[in-house]
Structures are given as C-alpha cells and as structure tokens.
Amino acid sequence: MIWYPYEQMKTMKAPYEVVDAQGVWLDTREGRMIDSISSWWSVIHGYRHPVLTNAIMEQARRFSHVMLGGLTHEPVQKLSEKLAAWLPGDLDYCFFSDSGSVGVEVALKMALQYYVNRGELQRTKILSLTHAYHGDTFKTMEAGDDADYHFILDVYGGKRDVIHIPTEIAALEEAFVRYHAHVNCLIVEPLLQGAGGMRMYDISFLKRARELCDQYGILLIFDEVATGFGRTGNRFVADLVLPDIIVLGKALTGGYIGHAVTVARRNVYDGFYDDDAAHALMHGPTFMGNALACSAALASIHVFETERYMEKIARIAAVIKREMEGFADPRIREVRMMGGCVCIEVNEPETLAGYQEFARARGVFARPFLKYLYAMPPYIIGEEELLQILNTMKAWFWRR
Ligand SMILES: Cc1ncc(COP(=O)(O)O)c(C=O)c1O
Incomplete structure (x- = not known):
C-alpha cells in the first residue's frame, strides 16, 4: 500500500x-x-532526455553507488569541480546529500557549528522569512512558516530559535538590530518563495540582507532548491547576490534522481578546517554523492550550458x-x-x-x-x- x-x-x-x-x-x-509543473519543479529537460538517460546507463554499467566515507569516485569529483567552477564567487565546497530537505538541514547545521567552532555558543537563532518553505524534516519545518505543512510542531509548543521576518527592508533591519548577537544565519528562498505561495520579491531586499550579514557577521544561506538552474530567469539568484552557503536540489539532476548539494564559500569551509577533530562537520547521508545522481547532474549541466x-x-x-x-x-x-x-x-x-x-x-x-x-x-x-x-x-x- x-x-x-x-x-x-x-x-x-x-x-x-x-x-x-x-x-x-x-x-x-x-x-x-x-x-505543467515539471514533477515538482525538477524535470527541466523533460522526460527521457537521451543525454541524461545515457549518462545514467553508462554509469550503471560501471557501478551505481559507493559510499563517500573512505571512498571517492570520478563522477562526484567531476561534479564538485564543475559546480565550483560554475557557481559564482568562491562557492566551491560541495557537501552532497539525497534531498533538498536534507541539503537545507546540512546548511543549517553548518551555520550553527561554524559559530560553535569559534566558541560563539550563544548563536542558536536563525532568521527566516514569513511564508518560507525549506522542506519537511524537523529543522526545515521550524525554518519554514506555513501552518499547512508545519502545524504538527505546535505539539511541542511551537518552534524555538526561529525569527520570521517579512520581505520588507525595514523589518529586516529591525531584526538584525534586535537579534544579531544570538543569530547564526539568515536563510531565504531568494526572489521566489515557492511552496509558501509563489511569492515574489525584489532583489533590493537580498542586497540589503547581504550588507547586514556582512555588518553583523552572520551567514547568509540561499535555499535555491527551487529557484536554482534558471527558474527565476537568472541562472542562480546567487549570480546577483553572493550568499555564504547555497543549497541546490530538484533540477540538480534534471529531476532524474533525488539529490542535493550544499555548497559553502571559503570563509565557511575554513571555519571547520582545523587540527581539532571535533571541528569536523559530523554529517554523512548514506547516498551522498551517489554515482548515478552525479552522472545525471553532470549531463544536466552540460545540456543546460550547450543548449x-x-x-x-x-x-x-x-x-x-x-x-x-x-x-x-x-x-x-x-x-x-x-x-x-x-x-x-x-x-x-x-x-x-x-x-x-x-x-x-x-x-x-x-x-x-x-x-x-x-x-x-x-x-x-x-x-x-x-x-x-x-x-x-x-x-x-x-x-x-
Ligand atoms: C525551497 C525548497 N527547499 C527545500 C525543499 C525540499 O526539497 P525535497 O523535497 O527534495 O526534500 C523544497 C521542496 O519543494 C523547496 O521548494
């Protein structure tokens, strides 16, 4: 059933x-x-595209999956190199996972631990938008703001440590002034909020968000699971305003296999790079960097660029x-x-x-x-x- x-x-x-x-x-x-909706916004090349199908079949003839713990392989190496070259700025450090929700979880965990590694234990709060949707796992439900998806959290007495703000610059500035000492990140679906009702807002909000994050030393996360790969008319919204962490999913593989990637900038990666083993990012989904998914993603990006x-x-x-x-x-x-x-x-x-x-x-x-x-x-x-x-x-x- x-x-x-x-x-x-x-x-x-x-x-x-x-x-x-x-x-x-x-x-x-x-x-x-x-x-008309590309299988929940993911199948950007349509179904049965020969280049993507062949890439998956070719890879399946060699191997479909190996774990990334202690092993690595060419498709994941090539995809991380491609993403590093293709994404703007120094968004170069790729952490793979199996779905958009998990990719966002990884981003939120990264932001929290980034400050924990620096000894700033008080930074437990996150800023998020009203009408946000970031997935259906527990922390992403907390970061989200839609009772239709997340009403179940009320059993716990609501959410902790998440402050929602509307897409208005005055409200954004006020939130930073008020909460900055306890905040580790601002997470947004940039320009287009999907599951919260296809709400669209202006780039000036994101430009101001970038300035405020720089001013107060807070990480800016773009959840581009839905907006990435051209949906807003921009390749990535990150091409217009550079976040510290970007999350991609859905169209990453042309919608052929579930996969996601959380890509961090050098400043974030450096916050974990240390002689202290306890500063490592303790996360590792079984299917991260799945070889079929990486092959599909490489083929998808190739088609996106060449066509x-x-x-x-x-x-x-x-x-x-x-x-x-x-x-x-x-x-x-x-x-x-x-x-x-x-x-x-x-x-x-x-x-x-x-x-x-x-x-x-x-x-x-x-x-x-x-x-x-x-x-x-x-x-x-x-x-x-x-x-x-x-x-x-x-x-x-x-x-x-
Ligand atoms: C902006 C955004 N983030 C995260 C997710 C969750 O992705 P997944 O369904 O692959 O877990 C979605 C799904 O619709 C989304 O639109």
Missing part, C-alpha cells in the same frame, strides 16, 4: 497512473497530459508575460510571474476545486494548492504546448 504525500488517504482522489513519459508529455492511463537554456527560459518568460499580463477576474487576487513561473492567486481556495480534472480533460497535468494555481513547465517546452497550459488556466475562469 502506498502512502501518498500531503493527502488524506481516506478521501483522496486516485492519482493518474503514468505508463510512459517523453519530453513534456506524461502518458497516463487517464490520457496524455503536458506536465542555451537561459535563452529558452527568456522565451518562456516572454510568452507568459504576453499571455498573462493583465489577466483578471473578480475571483483572482493577483497574477504573478517571474522567469519560468506563473501563478494565479485566487481569493478563496474553493475557486480552484475541480481544476485538476478540468485540466486533465484539456491535456494538462496541474496540481494547484491552497489559493495558488501555477505553472512551472520544463524548459524544453514549445510555444504551442505552453499556450495549451496557459489557455487552460485562463479557460477555468471563463467557463462560468
């Missing part, structure tokens, strides 16, 4: 059963559908803007768009009830949540398929 995610098993509607998938298309027993994905994303953004700008309905609160993402926020969640089936009948797989109807298509999508998604979203409001 499969226990499905985020579902009341007693009342859930049966999921569509996928029998095959290629490009942007899912072949299901219930019909062919375009995957000019930033131009593809710019084209998607232009079509979204042309089609969705000014789209209005009394039931709609706001239409937001950024890079390869568009979101219609409605006033009442009931407005979206039945949308998934409506979309299926029009050849689109969608998964609206709460008050948010959104699309984050694979970057290989053609204009006709993109229009099919956007027209389906609009048709929902025209139908009655």
Whole structure:
C-alpha cells in the first residue's frame, strides 16, 4: 500500500497512473497530459532526455553507488569541480546529500557549528522569512512558516530559535538590530518563495540582507532548491547576490534522481578546517554523492550550458508575460510571474476545486494548492504546448 504525500488517504482522489513519459508529455492511463509543473519543479529537460538517460546507463554499467566515507569516485569529483567552477564567487565546497530537505538541514547545521567552532555558543537563532518553505524534516519545518505543512510542531509548543521576518527592508533591519548577537544565519528562498505561495520579491531586499550579514557577521544561506538552474530567469539568484552557503536540489539532476548539494564559500569551509577533530562537520547521508545522481547532474549541466537554456527560459518568460499580463477576474487576487513561473492567486481556495480534472480533460497535468494555481513547465517546452497550459488556466475562469 502506498502512502501518498500531503493527502488524506481516506478521501483522496486516485492519482493518474503514468505508463510512459517523453519530453513534456506524461502518458497516463487517464490520457496524455503536458506536465505543467515539471514533477515538482525538477524535470527541466523533460522526460527521457537521451543525454541524461545515457549518462545514467553508462554509469550503471560501471557501478551505481559507493559510499563517500573512505571512498571517492570520478563522477562526484567531476561534479564538485564543475559546480565550483560554475557557481559564482568562491562557492566551491560541495557537501552532497539525497534531498533538498536534507541539503537545507546540512546548511543549517553548518551555520550553527561554524559559530560553535569559534566558541560563539550563544548563536542558536536563525532568521527566516514569513511564508518560507525549506522542506519537511524537523529543522526545515521550524525554518519554514506555513501552518499547512508545519502545524504538527505546535505539539511541542511551537518552534524555538526561529525569527520570521517579512520581505520588507525595514523589518529586516529591525531584526538584525534586535537579534544579531544570538543569530547564526539568515536563510531565504531568494526572489521566489515557492511552496509558501509563489511569492515574489525584489532583489533590493537580498542586497540589503547581504550588507547586514556582512555588518553583523552572520551567514547568509540561499535555499535555491527551487529557484536554482534558471527558474527565476537568472541562472542562480546567487549570480546577483553572493550568499555564504547555497543549497541546490530538484533540477540538480534534471529531476532524474533525488539529490542535493550544499555548497559553502571559503570563509565557511575554513571555519571547520582545523587540527581539532571535533571541528569536523559530523554529517554523512548514506547516498551522498551517489554515482548515478552525479552522472545525471553532470549531463544536466552540460545540456543546460550547450543548449542555451537561459535563452529558452527568456522565451518562456516572454510568452507568459504576453499571455498573462493583465489577466483578471473578480475571483483572482493577483497574477504573478517571474522567469519560468506563473501563478494565479485566487481569493478563496474553493475557486480552484475541480481544476485538476478540468485540466486533465484539456491535456494538462496541474496540481494547484491552497489559493495558488501555477505553472512551472520544463524548459524544453514549445510555444504551442505552453499556450495549451496557459489557455487552460485562463479557460477555468471563463467557463462560468
Ligand atoms: C525551497 C525548497 N527547499 C527545500 C525543499 C525540499 O526539497 P525535497 O523535497 O527534495 O526534500 C523544497 C521542496 O519543494 C523547496 O521548494
């Protein structure tokens, strides 16, 4: 029996059963559908991409996995070299793990221990944004700010040591003044907050955050699990403002195998590099640096670079803007768009009830949540398929 995610098993509607998938298309027993959300924002090259599939098969012929404790291998070495060269600044030190949530856990643990290693034991607090989502493990739930995902923490009397701030510079400055002596990091989903409702905010907030982190000696963490690899229209938001630690997941492997990486700058790495064994980062997921995942990631980055994905994303953004700008309905609160993402926020969640089936009948797989109807298509999508998604979203409001 499969226990499905985020579902009341007693009342859930049966999921569509996928029998095959290629490009942007899912072949299901219930019909062919375009995957408008890239399997939770990860499958940027679409399904069954020959370069990624071959990379995984080639590696599987040699070995699929070896532990990184006491062993190493070429795919993980090449991927860490590639990431060090490809990511901005001195974001060079790659700690691999098996999912985005664990990658964020590693980043939070790194930030805490960075100060512990310096003897600053009072720095137990973290600053995080309102509406943040960083994963479903316990510390990432604490860093998150959405009762729909994290209400279970209330049993413990709520969260400890996390201060949430809105994406407003005045609130940011106030939090730094008030809490800085006890804070080890500020963690953000930069520019685009995904699961918290596809909320978008201005780069000026992140620039000010960088200045304040420098001024008060606090680490800045970018959780780019969702935003990385072009989703905001920037390769990484870290290209615009350099964090001390970045977390990548989802599209890291083109969505082909679960994997994540927490990449630190030299200043962070140096905080652990010591003759004292107790200053080591005591973490080690069994499947970190999995050889199949690293091979998929290398192939994914290769395709991203050689097939000019930033131009593809710019084209998607232009079509979204042309089609969705000014789209209005009394039931709609706001239409937001950024890079390869568009979101219609409605006033009442009931407005979206039945949308998934409506979309299926029009050849689109969608998964609206709460008050948010959104699309984050694979970057290989053609204009006709993109229009099919956007027209389906609009048709929902025209139908009655
Ligand atoms: C910003 C962000 N961080 C972390 C995660 C968690 O990643 P995973 O589901 O791979 O654990 C997600 C997942 O949606 C995310 O959007």
